[in-house]
Amino acid sequence: MTLNLPPAGHQTGSHTGPRTASGAGTHLAPPILVAKDLRVTYPNGYTALESFTMDVRPGEIVALLGHSGSGKSTFMKAATGMAPSTATQLTIDGQDVIGATGVELRRLRSKVGYVFQHFNLVPQLSALTNVLTGGLHHAGPANALGIFPRRQRERALELLDRVGLADKARQRADSLSGGQQQRVAIARALMQEPRIILADEPVASLDPRLAGSVLRLMRRIAREDGIPVVVSLHIVDLAVRYADRFVALEAGQVRHTGSVEALTPDMVTDIYGQESEDDEEH
Ligand SMILES: Nc1ncnc2c1ncn2[C@@H]1O[C@H](COP(=O)(O)OP(=O)(O)OP(=O)(O)O)[C@@H](O)[C@H]1O
Numbered sequence: 001m002t003l004n005l006p007p008a009g010h011q012t013g014s015h016t017g018p019r020t021a022s023g024a025g026t027h028l029a030p031p032i033l034v035a036k037d038l039r040v041t042y043p044n045g046y047t048a049l050e051s052f053t054m055d056v057r058p059g060e061i062v063a064l065l066g067h068s069g070s071g072k073s074t075f076m077k078a079a080t081g082m083a084p085s086t087a088t089q090l091t092i093d094g095q096d097v098i099g100a101t102g103v104e105l106r107r108l109r110s111k112v113g114y115v116f117q118h119f120n121l122v123p124q125l126s127a128l129t130n131v132l133t134g135g136l137h138h139a140g141p142a143n144a145l146g147i148f149p150r151r152q153r154e155r156a157l158e159l160l161d162r163v164g165l166a167d168k169a170r171q172r173a174d175s176l177s178g179g180q181q182q183r184v185a186i187a188r189a190l191m192q193e194p195r196i197i198l199a200d201e202p203v204a205s206l207d208p209r210l211a212g213s214v215l216r217l218m219r220r221i222a223r224e225d226g227i228p229v230v231v232s233l234h235i236v237d238l239a240v241r242y243a244d245r246f247v248a249l250e251a252g253q254v255r256h257t258g259s260v261e262a263l264t265p266d267m268v269t270d271i272y273g274q275e276s277e278d279d280e281e282h
């Protein structure tokens, strides 16, 4: 684990933080996601998340940090009702997650754009069709037959253009590079018109340059569209560079949280242990 913190007061690139009047995200905007005293206990009795409290407001990027097994993916699952959870409050866009079933659960999941480490595209389908499947939450009967109205196709093409892949629309997903596949996955998430994006280690399979470009894209989406992003990351440098805030988990509990500017090397050692320093030498 490496950490090259920028000098105090330094803002990386066009990083402006969610509190600026950049359109997206002000500290007055109501949170899109609220988790209060969230607890997840799996059926085998293991408690993977405890006393977890966090809110996420429009326009911001929150990095989830923590060792393997600390509960990052568990949080992502709990947020969409995919893990056995209790909480004082767990809402997305004002809708209760806990207890949601059937139609409510589908509505809830349609509000969340998921981005995964391994992209999860349908390999034999084109980039465009993969993006179109993101709109299936709002599907009409023709969609189920693979027939998409022109309006949806135009929107999908616009999104591919936005992620820099307009020229790859017809190309099979499995012939795209990893970075390109992750961009298609982001376009697919946007097709869904989500209220929030949850990205579980979206750059863990990418080389550092591509990781930066994918996170820059996510930051742009957060800023320009006001869609907040919760992203789990294993590399602290990336959190410092691209996120606004961080939440560091240890054994299912929040160990440190704050703005990324406040993240100190001591905290990083505390979160990841001494090996974070050893790694720098190898
Ligand atoms: N379905 C399950 N049943 C029992 N325990 C589980 C289940 N899913 C996860 N766990 C446990 O919960 C803990 C948290 O797992 P989780 O996948 O949330 O960690 P993580 O922070 O995402 O780790 P990584 O960085 O490796 O992805 C781990 O100890 C894991 O073994």
Ligand SMILES: [Mg+2]
Residues within 6 Å of the ligand: 072, 073, 074, 200
């Ligand atoms: Mg995980």
